[in-house]
Amino acid sequence: MSPNSHSTNTITQNGYKKKTTEEKIHPKSQTLREKQFVIRNSVLTDLFEKVPSVVTIQSVFGATTISLFLSIILKDYLEIGEVTLGIYLIRAAFRKLHIAALLWICYLLVTCSIFYVFQLWAVVRLKLITNRKFIKIWDRSWSAALLVFYILCFRTTSTLVEYFKLPEASSAIILFEQIRLVMKIHAFVRYNAERIVKYKPHTEQELTWAKFNQYVYFLFAPVLLYRDEYPRTKAIRWDFVLARMGEVIGVIVYQCFIYHRFIFPSYKDFGIRKYTWVEVLAPALAENSVPGVLILLAGFYVTLHSVQNLFAELLRFGDRQFYKDWWTSLSLAEYFRTWNIVVQDWLYAHVYWDVYQLTNSKIAGKLTVFLISVVVHEWVMTYIFGFFYPALSYSFLTAVIVSFIKIPKFRFSNLIFWYLITFGSGIINSLCTLEYYARVNQPASDMSSWKHYFLPRWYTCDCIV
Template structure:
């Protein structure tokens, strides 16, 4: 028998092979090209199916891990929320229905401090600060012959501190008593007119509580002309109490509204609400994972979190102040998605920037005593644009350098403009107080 290759050269092979030889090489190359295209499409389809299956399995594993974490710290007196069966199919709406879950873990700063090289850099900064203090004291002693320990700026900034603390007391008492009592009134059984009366009384209490938090500190600051640091105490506590009150009612009221008619809902314990007012979070939960005792040295040492490795403004906004970000994400972004629809992410994110920028500008206006919307423009306009432009897909070190450069520029602009306006309003007072005179920057016309 002759080899197969010899028979093919003689044209004695199968009919299909003979037809290919008779039709020429052009059709053969064309058929092979078509087969290659079809095979490529088939492999792309297989790859897509494999990726979808892998993502589904990974999502299921993460959901199970999250559920086990929740079960490890179940809320007292409240059933554990179960994971919806169709949650794996909602890949396009990952933000809807998500809640903040508190678990015991090390902070990012703790993990970084375990690295010897990072600790060395940290110690170098401490050593530099010590040398700066020693050099300043030495220069004062050489030039003046004595130590210039003057605290005039601190004394001025914290002037009338007892008045600010006395104003804080009714603000705290109102936050401690009113939201919890309003919830107890709303948690009554829905039978007869007693529940409607409780709803009305609860609403009046909350209106009075809001008036106390808003009107009282503003009235005291304007009437007694509190200096900046004393105003900081009032405005920071004002905003904190408002955010805490909103979170408590936002988390507890839905359960009250969903209670069956004629049944009363068990209100959260007062001790849990009292602990929430002092714990470092703005998201209310009945229980939080806690260590056996408070490590005050650890609290003092890690007062600030690590965020300086950000390469995008979106990551910077999330990690710069995690506590405030959680509140904005839960009650502005997620609720905005719930109201506008799961696809309106841009509008919900814009709402977050708007609320944050307005509150920041209000704080600056309260502390400094004048309206100069530098923070509003930098945060809402420039910061909003950078958030969408410098997103999480930029991960190179150059983006971290660019982010720090823009942060330094923004901080420098704010300090320069606000300081100019501060001194301009003291050296160039208005001859007559008018609305436009109050809202127009004085530094634009003051040249003394």
Template sequence: MGKMKENGVRNRQKNGKQNGKQNGVSKHEDERKDEEFSIRQSPLTELIDSSLHIRAIYHIFVVILIMLLCDTVIYDLVERGKINIGLSVIAAGFGDIRRGLKLWVYDLCVVMAFYPLIMVYAFIGKYTRKYTVLRPAVVLLGVAGVIAVEVAIAAVPVVELARKHLELGSSVAVTCEMFRFLMKIVAVSAACGPRCLNGHLPLPTFKHYVYFMFSPTLLYRDQYPRTNKIRWGVVAFHLSEVAAIIFYNCFLWERFIMPYWSDYGKERTVEAGYLVRGMFACVLPGVISFLCGFYCVLHAWLNAWSEMLKFGDRLFYEDWWTTSRFSLYYRRWNRVVHSWLRDHIYLPLAPLTGRPLATFTVFFVSSIAHEVILALSFGFFYPVLLVEFGVLGVIMVPLTATSGKRFPNAFNLIMWLSFFIGNGILWSLYPMEYFARRNCPPSENDSFFIPKSWTCPEVILKPNWTFQNPLRILTN
């Protein structure tokens, strides 16, 4: 009965969206109302609990990890007399973690200091409320204060990572937390700024402010649906999944990526065939890492924090894997970030600039943020993801808007094909550049923004290579 009720609600929401299609921005306002918080589980939680088929797929991924471990352990033991299971990659990937923790604590202190600034701004707003001539100056003061806090949150980690690069895992953690705090501050400011000026609604307590900063959402609300108790067994299970997936990805890096790319740049030339073979070899581990990364962050990690904080709404994503339209994929893949982009960028801009420009701005901001995270994490600017996501992904949105509805099966296959190709490219080009900067000799032309792998090593064809007609055998 519960599932029937949920399906009925979704159908009513779908019909409401279709009825509002001609109303421009009102359609998205309806979506915003539909997405108010309620107690609900993540889709994969429901699928794994209710479907033996999905549970079997989950077990298959676990068995794949076990078999890969057995392969590496037995081979290394027989061939080299030692056991190597990827722990060295984990230790290296999270190197200098103390420095990364210091940067996170700094950002946390700035975020906590923002609360008393809100109280001060509310005091100023209260005593200048009757002086309407001062209202523009007070608004500008608030905007300037928010910008100053945002700069303080971002400046120190960016400067520190540029001055001395952290290892990949530590850098990813620091930069992702930096962006999370930046978006949280915007959400709090948008909710509390008008209250400070008008005094119509009370400001959040410090306890609720802290709760919001650690809750698995980027949208500020005065109240969230809460569960009755913390199931510590569920917390332990999800955190163990996070640890296992980190180990899994490091193992994939060591087992499949490093054999192809760790020596890239040590030789002055490399054959084109070797690059092609390596890029295709990275497709499957790239897709597995893509799926594991999604499950780790948007399911296991967020569900663990939800359980610890009794946060009831756990719809952090939807069934993006079944869609045939890129627009639906972008909305369903990460509802946490999508909701923030919708509320704080799209909806304010759409009435002023129109929906197309507002949509483009959302894609632009999101792709730039992703690229900044990768640039700070790797220590170089290489806009592969920017091109895939911010250019090709944007182009695919209108191309699949109608055709995806007419041919859902075909375009779902096309989407998955794009995931395979795109992740294979990502897991090839970024490691190539990463190891080229480590292995190639330094040059006066070295730059943060110019890829070194384009010039070192030189890509050549195999000696005496000639094109042979594959149909020749049919004509003989």
């Protein structure tokens, strides 16, 4: 089916078809709301190109950032005779990048081989489609094998990160890429397996077969829902590509500067000397809130705008709604729905909907989405930093609980939303930094003990007066 085969007046702002009257009256008869891909820019791209006021705000932010950098450079030079902008963090975090690159190539080759493994399953199934008993055994065996493959992917990746002792940025690249490729594999298999299963031989029904070049394009395209074809733009704008590449480099430098100048100094001596509770809590509750939200905004911009648009432009991928205007949210629930449309679409189609079909329970579907999100986020954080510290999960759980509270929307709802985001960002960055320096400056005596991984070191090292 062509992605543009439906009339645009039946498509919602999220890119999904509107519910029919029958689906509204009988919710249990609903079918999967299929994502409709259309050519459109990212929200910020349109704002920067078409709204002069937003361009002015962008210029003001850029000018104040440059002024901040220059003032700190001048201050450091006059006081200590040298300039340190946190560039050392880039060198430290991206060490062993060549190993990460080699591992990524191996992951990509394995992912490409899945196409031919899937073809094996499909060809055998189609040839023996009349043998229902064999088909049932065949399908269940391969479903189990696929599940084992997913588990092995996560286990192998965590083992390799530990074995090569990859630093933070290099390990993050491998961990996130492995998650992305697993999500791609599942989307491809789920979408095409349904074609095979629903195919009826000896009828006029035509079986559409995915091609390898379509699969490879999907692996690199900034989308997690598989389709044989996507809307494509006419040409690559190389000035646009260079601008996005410059943003990626600039944001990395910017984030390292924020950590080096504002967040790390609060706790870098923790474990070397005794801290008071005021010294521990003041940065977390107040001082690091603004730097924390700057890290959050920079991370959003580079991940969901710069990188996604970079690959979209190189591949001429047309639908660039990677996020919505989440910054206008009036609640955390609205924020969760609009922050990351790419992952949101995948979770809806391949987690929430499948669980809903099995259990006929929307609560079960939402709970499964939440649990998978928490587990995957904590798995990533654990192997990036080398220890388990669920500060992100606690914050995420709190945010989800708050999002279920029905709060009337009023004039200052967006202000309250931004305060919660700012406060939570400061808490997360502060607690993770505190735990990191506690483990570096006061390592546990028994590094092999389970307590070393699961108990907060900042609390057990007796470093607080």
